[in-house]
Amino acid sequence: MGQVTAEFIGLISQPEIEKFLKDLTPSPTDLMLTKGLGLIQYHRWSDAETNLRKVIQDQPQSGTALLGLAKSLLAQNKAKDALDILKKFPSSREYNNAEVLRPLAEALIQTTPEPENPDLEAIYLRALNLIKAGKFPPALDGLLELIRQDKNFRKGQARKIVIAVLEILGEENDLTRQYRAELANILF
Incomplete structure (x- = not known):
């Protein structure tokens, strides 16, 4: 079942309706992020990497995108690149998950x-x-x-x-x- 994501009461103007509808539509970057994370679930690591790098170009501090990218890099034996991301990981709710990956990245390098x-x-x-x-x-x-x-x-x-x-x-x-x-x- 769907969820109520936004609502309004009473009459609103045409520009307000357009803004309301625009806010409900995911951005291309959000769609790319969802696609990248979905590709990880199917172990399509290289495709996930490509999509997540595009997200990071638009949102360089996206913890979700950076974590997904680090996972896809580790799965492709690109541990050094993954470790570079993990060392500079931004403060976000994904930070602890990123820290879990660091020992693996370090072990694959050394x-x-x-x-x-x-x-x-x-x-x-x-x-x-x-x-x-x-x-x-x-x-x-x-x-x-x-x-x-x-x-x-x-x-x-x-x-x-x-x-x-x-x-x-x-x-x-x-x-x-x-x-x-x-x-x-x-x-x-």
Whole structure:
């Protein structure tokens, strides 16, 4: 069902009616933003990037567009570009979601092994390579196995990366619900 978005009472002039109707119609930038976010849901990362960059040209401080762009860049293994956006992210309601993505962007850029536990390190690096290739389910499987073996691996880095990948996939994705539940079972 629709919602009341605006209303008026009594007689109004022709210019007031035109302004009223104009205010109800989404702008081309708003439509482009909606399209870009929709493309993310369908994992059409490159198309989403193109649309969201157009939105950012018109609205450079749009937290929604910047977050969507960072997600699409990370999904395409453009971690440096994503990290640049995340480091300068504006204060907005999307700020916390952007902060969730930072550990993943940083990990994809700096994939140097730590010598403490070579077996777990191999799982971790393999998972990062799978993420770079856009193969999120096997990457998540590897990271969850790593967390099962060492919940504090790299000071919680594996857990943070799982959460970041789930953020990229989006709350409405069935994989997100499945892997979030599995992560909760492992941690608690």
